[in-house]
Amino acid sequence: MDAGTDQVVITDVLLRDGLQSEPVALPLEERVRLAYGLLAAGLTSLEIGSFVNAEKVPQMSGTEALMARLQPGECALLHTLVFNERGARRAIAAGARDVRLTVSASDGHSRANAGAPRDAALARLGPAVDLLTASRVRLEATIATAFLCPFDGETDPGTVVELARRLAGFGIRVLHLADTIGAASPWHIRRTVTAVHEALPGLPLGLHLHNTYGMASANVWEALRLGVRRFDAALGGIGGCPFAPGAAGNLGTDDLVNLCHHAGIATGIDVRRLTSLREELRVLLGHRLDSALSAVPTAPVPLRIGAGTGAC
Template sequence: MGDAVVITEVALRDGLQIEPVSVPTAEKVRLARGLVAAGLRHLEVGAFVHPERVPNMADTAEVVAGLAGVPATPHTLVLNERGAHRAVAAGAPAVRLVVSASDGHSRANGGAPTAEVCGRIAAAAAVLRDAGIPFEGCVATAFHCPFDGPTPVERVVRVAEHYAALGVRRLHLADTIGRASPGDVARAVAAVCGVVPVDRVGLHLHDTYGMAAASAWTAYGLGVRRFDAALGGLGGCPFAPGATGNVATDDLVHLFHREGVDTGVDPERLAALRDDLAAAVGRPLDSALARVPARPADRPVPAAAGAIDSAP
C-alpha cells in the first residue's frame, strides 16, 4: 500500500458558501460529526468573513463551538486581521489564511491587489501567532484566474515566499476555477517546492473541466500527501465566475483506495453522509459515485451464477 494521504473535508465551508439555501447550524454540526466518524480528521467548517458578503458563513463561531471536543481539527478561513480576531474570540483550533496569486481575483475576493492582501495576511498571522493558534496558507487562483487568465508560476512562488516568511505550517495551492491540468499542477508544485518542502504542500482542486482527480494523482506521484475535497463535489467560489464544485471526497477516496493508498476514510459511511448532505441542500450532488448504483464501495462484484466469460 502506498503512503497514506490526508483529506481535508471542505463541504461545510467551500461547499455551502455558494448554496442558495441556508443550512441550519445544528445540521452543519451533525454533518461535521458524521464526517469525523467516517474517518475525516481535518474539516474546514466555516469562514470568518463579512456575513453580508457570504451569509452562509455567518454562524461559523457557533459551528466551531458545536464541535468542541470532537477528535478532529476544525479549520476556519480568515482573510484579514479582523477575521483573525474573530477566530481567536471563537476559540478556533486552526486557521487557514488566503491570498490570491492573481490581482483580478484578489480584488474580487479581498478588495485589494495581491501585494496589499499579503500585508493584511501578515497582520492576521501576527494575531494568530500571539494567540497560539496554528495557521496554514492557501494560494487562491494558483493556476488560472477568471479575470486575468493563466496565473504565472512566478506569482505563485512570490506568495509562497511571503507565507514561508510568516511561518505557515503548510501551503495549499488552490485551483479556484477548476481549469488546471495535471501538467499545470506538476509545474506549480515543482516551483513552490523550492520554497516549501513537498511534505508541507497540499492541493485544493475544483473539478470544472473534469481534471481534478487526474491532477490529484499527478501530485501524489510528486510527493503531495494532502488534498482538500468536498463530499459529493459540492462547492464553488462566489467571487470566481465559472467556478463549479470541488473534487468530490467520495470520488477521491475511491481513487486512492483503488490504487492501494490509505485515506483512513470509510466509504460506506461517506455514502450515507452524501445522502444527508444532498437532503440538507435540497438537490442531488455531482460526484461520480453519487450516480452509480449503490453497493459496498471498493469491493468486487460477484459474477452471476452461470455467467460465461466472454473474454477472448
C-alpha cells in the same frame, strides 16, 4: 510512487467551500450534524467556516456558534478561514486552534474575493498573523488561483513561488495551492508544484481542486506522483467560489476516497458511512450532487489491501 504504503490526509471543506455557494444558509443544527457525520466516517480534518463579512457570504454566518458546538477531541482539526485582522480577532475569540490564511495569486481574483489587489491583501494579513501567532493558533495558508484566474488568465509559477516564500515567513505549517476555477490540467499541476517544491523543499504542500472540466482526479494522480499527500475535497463535490465566474464544484470527497482506495492508498475513511452521509446531504440540499459516485449505484467494490487503514 509506492501507493501501497502511502497515506493521504483529506480535509473535507463541505461546511465552508461547499455550502458557501448554496442559495440559502443551512441551519446551525444541520451543519453540526454534517460535521459529526464526517468525523464519524473517519475524517480527521474539516474546514468548517470562515470569518468574513456575513453580508457578502451569508452562508458563513454563525461560524462562531458552529465552533462552540463542535468538540471533536484531539484527533480532528477544525480549520477556519481568515482574510484580515478583524477575522483573526473573531477566530481567536471563538477559540479557533487551526486557521488558514487566504490570498490570491492574481490581482483580478484578489480584488473580487478580498476587495484589494494581491500585494495589499497579503500586507493586510501581517497584523492578523501577529495576533494569531501570539494566541498560539496553528497556521496554514491557501493560494487561490494558483494555476489559472478567471480574470487574468494563466498564473505564472514564479508569482506563486514569491507568494509561497512570503507566506512561509508567516510561519505556516502547510501551503495549499488552489485550482479555484477547476481549469488546471496535470501539466499545470506539475509545473507549479515542482516550482514550489524546488524553491521551498521543506514546506509541505496540499492541493485544493475544483472539477469544472472533469480534471480533478487526473490532477490528484499527478500530484501524488509529485509527492503531495494533502488534499481538500467536499462531500458530493458541491461548492464553488462566488467570486470566480465559472467555478464549479469541488473535487468530491467520495470520489477522492474511491481513487485512493483503489490505488491502495490509505485514507482512514469508512466508505459506507461516507456514502450514507452523502445521501443525507442530497436530501438536505434538495438537489443532485456533483461527485461522480453520487450518480452511480452505491454497492461496494473490491479494494486493494490496506486501503482503509489509518487512524489519528
